[in-house]
Amino acid sequence: MKLTFIKMNITDTIANELVPSRDFPSFKAGDNITVYYTIKEGDKQRTQLFKGDVLQTKGTGATETFTVRKISHSVGVERIFPLNSPLIEKIEVNKKGRVRRAKIYYLRELTGKKARIKEVKS
Amino acid sequence: MPGLIGKKIGMTSIFSEEGKNIPCTILEVGPCMVTQIKTEEIDGYNAVQLGYDDKKESRVGKAALGHFKNAKSSPLKKLVEFGSDFDEALLGVTYNADLFQEGDFVSISGTSKGKGFQGVVKRHNFRGVGDATHGQHNRLRAPGSIGAASYPARVFKGMRMAGQTGNARVKVDNLQVVKVLVEKNMVVVKGAVPGAKNSYITIEK
Numbered sequence: 001m002k003l004t005f006i007k008m009n010i011t012d013t014i015a016n017e018l019v020p021s022r023d024f025p026s027f028k029a030g031d032n033i034t035v036y037y038t039i040k041e042g043d044k045q046r047t048q049l050f051k052g053d054v055l056q057t058k059g060t061g062a063t064e065t066f067t068v069r070k071i072s073h074s075v076g077v078e079r080i081f082p083l084n085s086p087l088i089e090k091i092e093v094n095k096k097g098r099v100r101r102a103k104i105y106y107l108r109e110l111t112g113k114k115a116r117i118k119e120v121k122s
Numbered sequence: 123m124p125g126l127i128g129k130k131i132g133m134t135s136i137f138s139e140e141g142k143n144i145p146c147t148i149l150e151v152g153p154c155m156v157t158q159i160k161t162e163e164i165d166g167y168n169a170v171q172l173g174y175d176d177k178k179e180s181r182v183g184k185a186a187l188g189h190f191k192n193a194k195s196s197p198l199k200k201l202v203e204f205g206s207d208f209d210e211a212l213l214g215v216t217y218n219a220d221l222f223q224e225g226d227f228v229s230i231s232g233t234s235k236g237k238g239f240q241g242v243v244k245r246h247n248f249r250g251v252g253d254a255t256h257g258q259h260n261r262l263r264a265p266g267s268i269g270a271a272s273y274p275a276r277v278f279k280g281m282r283m284a285g286q287t288g289n290a291r292v293k294v295d296n297l298q299v300v301k302v303l304v305e306k307n308m309v310v311v312k313g314a315v316p317g318a319k320n321s322y323i324t325i326e327k
Contacts, residue, residue: 009132010131010132010148011131011132011133011134011148011319012134014131014134014148014303014306014308014310015134015135015136015148018134018136018301018310019134019135019136019137038141040140040141062134062135062136063134063135082135082137082143084137085137085141085143086137086141087141
């Protein structure tokens with residue numbers, strides 16, 4: 001049997017200590033999610049929703065990010081969120097999508113009926 | 123200025139209280155031991171020599187071993203001189219990361235990553251030739267003219283040309299200390315620090 005020694009990268013160990021990891025439901029590329037994002041304007045605070053398809057998740061640990069794409073007034077809008085950002089209130093997974101890739105950049109080229117993602121039937 | 127010797131650990135990003143993402147470099151800083159105190163009478167100037175990073179005793183020459191013995195310190199890999207304005211600098215005293223506080227602005231010097239022999243576009247941010255056609259056979263990244271003709275009939279000193287890039291001592295000023303992890307002897311600063319991971323750096327207040 002091959003022995004594997006897991007030696008944690010010091011940078012990651014410390015980064016994970018400095019950035020507390022958030023507890024969100026798991027999602028991946030192809031899923032449709034809603035991100036509840038806090039916006040601060042002066043002393044006022046409000047929550048903004050961003051609902052769309054996940055194009056990719058990128059990185060690990062403290063620096064993990066994910067990209068959400070939505071069509072707003074027939075213009076594609078993409079937003080990249082740091083997963084562990086304290087400004088994310090919660091994430092809701094609306095649909096689990098069936099895609100064959102980890103990064104579904106091809107969705108950018110598609111519009112209308114072609115841009116639909118099949119839902120996983122559980 | 124008082125300073126310490128350390129090592130670059132790596133980069134990451136953390137979140138500020140407002141939720142902003144701050145790019146950070148994690149540095150190991152100290153423990154640094156005072157190995158020599160230079161004085162005006164003996165050495166002609168005042169300075170404090172600090173040592174960092176333990177070394178096997180079998181890898182130290184006899185002269186160096188004597189130097190460490192005088193300082194009551196174990197053999198150390200890296201010795202650096204700093205100015206003399208340390209609090210109670212005595213032989214064998216150890217300084218830790220708690221010399222720095224959150225919010226301090228520090229200067230960090232290190233040896234930048236070597237890029238080898240590079241042309242002027244990479245080395246001096248020359249723009250190269252804008253066109254790929256119109257007779258530009260093979261001079262897309264050429265420096266262009268380096269001077270006039272029969273007067274002055276020479277190339278001025280200091281003309282920026284191709285050559286070794288990187289692998290030089292670089293100092294970055296005004297990096298803000300974001301976090302100090304005293305028990306780990308680590309300091310987190312905002313921004314980038316010259317050099318590769320695990321390379322030695324000096325950090326000054």
